[in-house]
Amino acid sequence: MAPGNRGERMPRSSRLAAVLTICGIVLIGVVLARQVVHVSTVLVPAEGGTYTEGVVGAPQWPNPVLAAFNETDEDLARLLFRGLTRVDEHSRIVPDLAESWEASGDALVYTFTLKAGLKWQDGAPVTADDAVYTFQLMQSPDFPGPPYLVELWKTVRVEKVDPLRVRFTLSEPFAPFLDYTTVGLLPAHILGNTLPADLVKHPFNTAPIGNGPFILERATSEEVVLRPNPLSDGPKPYLERLVLRLYPDTDAVFAAYRRGEVDGIRAIPADRLEDAAGLPALNLYSAPVAQATWLIFNTQSPPLDETALRRALTLATDRQRLIVDALHGQALPLYGPLLPTSWAYSPAVEQAAYDPEQARALLAEAGWADSDGDGTRDKEGKALAVEIVCLNTPQDVRVAEAIAAQWQEVGVRATVAPLSAGELANDYLRPRAFQAVLYHWLDVTPDPDMYPFWHSTQATDPGQNFAQFRNRDADEIMEQARQTPDTVLRQELYARLQEILRDEAPAIFLYQPVYTMGVRDTVQGVTLGPVFSASDRFRSIAGWYVQTRRVVASQARQGH
Template sequence: MRRTVRWQALLIGLGMALVAILLTYLALTYTTVQAPTAGGTYVEGIAGVPHYINPLLSGYNEVDRDLCALVFSGLTRFNERGEVVPDLAESWEISLDGLTYIFHLRDNVYWHDGTPFTAADVVFTVRLLQDPDYPGPPDIGALWRTVKIAEVDDYTVQMTLPEPFAPFLDYTTTGILPAHLLEGVSSADLPTLEFNLSPVGTGPFFVAEVETAEGQVQSVLLERNHRYFRPGTLVDHLRFRFYPSYSAAFRAYQQGDVEGVGRVQLEDLPEARQEEDLNLYSAQLAQYSLIYLNLAEADDLPFFQEVEVRQALLYGLDRQAIVQDLLDGQAIVAHSPIVAGTWAYDPQIRRYEYDPERARALLDEAGWVLPPGGGTRSKNGRPLSFELLASTDPLHEAIAGEIARQWGELGVEATVVITAPVGVRDALERRSYQAALVDLALPGDPDPYPLWHQTEITRGQNYAGLDHRRISEIIETARIVVDRQQRIDLYRDFQQVFADEVPAIMLYHPIYTYGVSTKVKGVQIGPLMYPSDRFATVNRWYVATKRVIISQAGNP
């Protein structure tokens, strides 16, 4: 017997299928989710107070640098690899001889007061930097005074150098000032301007309010710049409250006065990690700590002239243990004088992993004899002993003590001498030290010339007294060639020779830890040239959300 399907049943089946398809479409199309939107305020506590929210004067104060990073823009800026990338200049060309730079400026940039940004602002700012009375960092003024600048048209600037200088683009990250507001002002007048606390820039935020009490700035309110040339900024307001220390700022967070801490100090980390509503973001800083060995005092410190001794000191140092035990993991062992992760760093560089047996063997081979009962090694009647200078900073004292202890196990006597930070600096400048524990902050460009070139031994920053012709030749060439790959190759050679020679004991790169409320989303930080670079991705942050149809999510 044949079965037949009634047409009514067929229609019902088709109808149910259509309903299912329609419901699926509606679910996918009209289901809502929370998506970022403009609005909201983020309040951060930082240590110190602002004095000059002015990019030409901010070099000496971290608070000023933080605020300038949000209020002003430079021709260029650094990305997370330390590369110079466009900012107010959308592109540039460099002549084949490396002398002429032509910058093409964006034509859609406005000052916070609505005035268009033009080449005249760039020329005006450079003229202030060139003024002999410029009160900022002397090396910056000295460099700019060698540059010829010309306004080609409203959106083109030409700069000419007297000789090739590859790190030049590093200097073009300086924020630009508004000529229409400061015309007629001299460099000597810059520190006295009311502009310094009511600035007008081109950055993603403008200063909306400065709160003072008894002549001291208590807080600064920044408001979103709706004219900013980079789209996407969503947070309406950033408020910064100022405290005598970052520990005080963290206490303010615990009391609910702020929602984030500009830097979480080592001593506050254990408590900070317990805060459920505080996200901690960590990134490597463009700094390193090292032990300088005075290589210039060959008569008094002959052992530092022996590469085997220098290598043994490095092999015999458990730097990872120092990072874990004394720095709570807030550092990365340094293997090079060029910051790891930046474009010039060579990841294949020779590494000195902790190997005390190899250290002892090197000292034995070099003729430094350990007495039968232990103690300090000696050679030809001279003991392998020296003073290790460190500052009164408690962390430095602890690190220096641990280093001396570890070297003591090799038969090397390092006597720790503690002095005020200014005493360490003076000893370095006079070259009147034997070994010294020092922190160095590096510029954006990896140029190591000031620290390691022969010409810097007497009056410059070659505090180690490194007199090595091959190293000097490499870094001389690297600062005059413009081609990036050539510089990478040269810096690879420099790092290889440095690793073989060990003219200083590289210790670690510090880690910067930033605490931000969990209500703030989209925060990301990478390797930092400066602490203010934590705001490099501020245009991705948001605190406000709205419910939107899922198909429209991503379009705040």
């Protein structure tokens, strides 16, 4: 090429081909890069965002020793406080604020060691002083909380061993004792000089200082706003805010969801499930709740003092049909006093299932016959009639009326008397002035104790043996079962008790309800295991999230 010669110009067609080649290479690179990003990264939960839940009822005392009276209080106590122990997803008692505990060989002394370094949200240390104050508070006759707590704790000596250890000494062995150590601790450095009678009036109840996963940011007549507790030693929640929005009834909560005001519904009644299923983007979560509904017979009130009649009525009750017709399928049938999920339940014990023909045969053998053809059996000129008393709620009335209809099929006339809670408790249950009562056992504990319900010493007020059931063998079984720490022996004892209660039929064990909640599909990570109360839905709250971020897949697998 001669000096100064710039060379030959590329033909137009060659230049176009080169440009197209370069563009193609760039386009392929972009496509490949997008494929690499798509294949090599994943979405994972991210911190931030708010979950707002609609709840019925306002808080009154969000205090762990007073919360049993109010569902919203229970929710807040669960989120703001922790106890020495907690109930895990397998219904076992496991350490929470406590690092460990030891029990003496005679099951009379329990010594708990707190984890070191725990703090209240104000920075004060959590110590044995807090445990001593909390449990001694519940020993006072002036304690304004549930009376059963006073009954338990008044005979227990509570003492501080050192700053991180507390000792409980029982007057006699009580196998379910650990269940009662799950109550949230109170801060002694704030409440230590407060008398039990003054607890309900203390400003602590409107501005609680807790040790749980969340702290109270603000509370109004419309909502309660919580945020994560930065001093909690537990898993850090993804949520930046948790809001409980307060409504007067379920209709108002459903309407708020439709308007987009809330992302979740705390509890969906059985008769509203169809409505809930029609709400847009609402995921439903259901689990059996540790409660039981029984129909208790007054075994001292004729004609229900006849064991044969009680057994016949049990055989005449179709639990499955009852659940479908009256409860919209939202319950599990029970055939004994213990929940099937309990470690103490014995599936080997044959229970009295629905058998109307056998029920008719038992009634006939007992001398009950329809002598005048009116459809109701009678004996010695007296009609076989039973009154069922129940709460005046739509669901309880449906259940009682469904049972009455089933009994009529075998010739037993039953009437239903709906009552207010006060009337039922004061005028019927306490004086034992009823024939049959629809009863809800709402506080089933992980370690079931049958003594309060079936021991003969509890047959009069204030005991809860409303059936006035008296059986010496059953008494001895329950006494031994609540005193021995031997789990295998206790299982054997409870199996024998199941057999006695089946044969004597002081009650019809009807069903275990199912709890259902709803959460918008934009809220992820929600799980629901067995629940003892609705507040247990927050057992997995640390894993709930509404925000996500993209990370390299290998980092996600490593938990980054």
